[in-house]
Amino acid sequence: MLRIRDASVVFPGSDGSSVHALDRVSLDIAPKSIVVAVGASGCGKSTLLNAIAGFLPLTDGSITLDGGVIDRPGGDRGVVFQKDTLLPWASVVDNVALGLKYRGIGRRERRERARELLALVGLAEFGDKPPYELSGGMRQRVGIARALATDPKVLLMDEPFGALDSLTRETMQQLLASVWAKTGKQVLFITHSIEEALTLGTTVVVMSPRPGRIIARLQADFVHDFAESGAIGPILSDPRFIELREEIRALIHQPETRSNGVLQ
Numbered sequence: 001m002l003r004i005r006d007a008s009v010v011f012p013g014s015d016g017s018s019v020h021a022l023d024r025v026s027l028d029i030a031p032k033s034i035v036v037a038v039g040a041s042g043c044g045k046s047t048l049l050n051a052i053a054g055f056l057p058l059t060d061g062s063i064t065l066d067g068g069v070i071d072r073p074g075g076d077r078g079v080v081f082q083k084d085t086l087l088p089w090a091s092v093v094d095n096v097a098l099g100l101k102y103r104g105i106g107r108r109e110r111r112e113r114a115r116e117l118l119a120l121v122g123l124a125e126f127g128d129k130p131p132y133e134l135s136g137g138m139r140q141r142v143g144i145a146r147a148l149a150t151d152p153k154v155l156l157m158d159e160p161f162g163a164l165d166s167l168t169r170e171t172m173q174q175l176l177a178s179v180w181a182k183t184g185k186q187v188l189f190i191t192h193s194i195e196e197a198l199t200l201g202t203t204v205v206v207m208s209p210r211p212g213r214i215i216a217r218l219q220a221d222f223v224h225d226f227a228e229s230g231a232i233g234p235i236l237s238d239p240r241f242i243e244l245r246e247e248i249r250a251l252i253h254q255p256e257t258r259s260n261g262v263l264q
Contacts, residue, residue, distance in 0.1 A: 002029040002052070002154055002186060007061035008211075009047050021047045023211035024061070029154065034180060034187040034223060036201030038194055040252055044212020045190045049158050052188060053079050065153060075099065078147030080157045084139035086131040092142055093118065093127035099150040110149075117145035120182070121175060137168040141175065148179075154186045162192065173199060174230050181227035194248045198222060198241055199232065206251045216251050218244060 009022040022044040029035045037045045050056040052063055054073040063070040065077070078099075086095045093114045094101075100110035118127050121141040123134075131139055140160055147155055157176075161169045177200060180187060191197050197204045200223050206216040222235045235241055 001031070001066065002188075003062075003064050004028070004048075004052070005062050005064075007048070007051060007063060008059050009044070009051060009056065010059045020211035022051070023213050025212065025214055026061075027205065027214060029186050029188055031186055032184040033202045034189060034200055035203045035205060036189045036191060036197040037205050037207055038191055038197040038248065038252070039207035039212070040209055041192070042210050043207040044210065045207055046158055047212065049079075049156050049188060049190055052154070053077055053156050075103065075150040076153045078150065078152035078155050080140070080143045080147045080155070080160045082159045082162060084131070084136075084143045086139055086142060086146075088130065088132055090131075091127065092123065092129050092131060092134070095131060095142055096127075096145045096149055098146060103150065114145070114149060117148055118142075120148075120179060121145045135168075137164055137172055140164070140172060144176070144179065148183065148185075152185070154188065157187065157189045159190050159192065161196070169196075170232055173232070174226070176200060177223050177227040178230070180223070194245050194252075195236065197248070198244055199226060199235055204244075204248065206248055216248075218248070220244065 004025055004027040007022060007025045011019040011021055013019055025048060037048065039045055047056065051058055052070065054070050093111055096114035096117055097110040100113060115124065115127055118124050121144055123138060123141055126134060131142065143160065161172045164172060173196065189200055198220055201220050202223060204218040204220055205214050207213065208215045222241060226232060226235055
């Protein structure tokens with residue numbers, strides 16, 4: 001279990017002022033769940049993810065994973081960034097195997113594991129290619145495979161599909177749903193898209209404008225059908241999906257709004 005308790009982050013400003021990015025956020029991410037955080041720009045979504053990754057210290061509060069305090073990066077958390085951040089001079093398979101290399105795993109073993117993961121994300125035949133020969137969506141697939149290589153307990157995804165065109169984005173959403181169903185990883189996913197949040201999340205948390213607070217929690221189950229069928233059309237036209245989408249939109253644009261369908 002990943003537990004976040006009263007997490008706050010305050011950044012010092014260059015003029016002596018301070019920016020309160022995150023304010024007393026408490027959240028649990030259970031095994032085999034996808035928690036999606038959605039909200040307007042500047043609401044602290046990425047700040048929360050970076051704190052969980054160990055890239056950013058909390059000003060107050062705590063984050064623990066299976067009882068151990070998170071205060072630095074670690075192999076128990078895999079991160080997929082907004083950009084693919086692949087090493088252009090290394091092959092695709094060596095990019096995926098990078099974390100295993102730092103763990104001291106032998107070259108043959110780590111490359112075998114990397115090729116298994118490339119097959120999982122549909123890139124089995126591209127392992128020996130350089131990253132620059134791949135499309136943007138394919139490079140993000142490599143990023144997902146690399147994040148999974150060390151078998152992390154938690155997968156952290158910071159708007160990984162935001163820069164993709166709509167068709168590629170839908171393909172990547174299908175891929176993530178399928179990989180999640182097969183691996184059962186705990187996932188924290190950050191997005192600006194309400195539809196993406198509802199499509200992928202077992203839990204959707206809505207965050208307020210700065211300082212970032214969780215103003216609503218919503219249980220959803222569309223991702224199970226999505227992972228099984230791979231069809232997004234029936235989900236987007238589901239009356240319950242449309243109802244929840246409008247509730248979340250109202251909360252983002254009017255944070256003081258409350259709804260019986262949204263659990264506080």
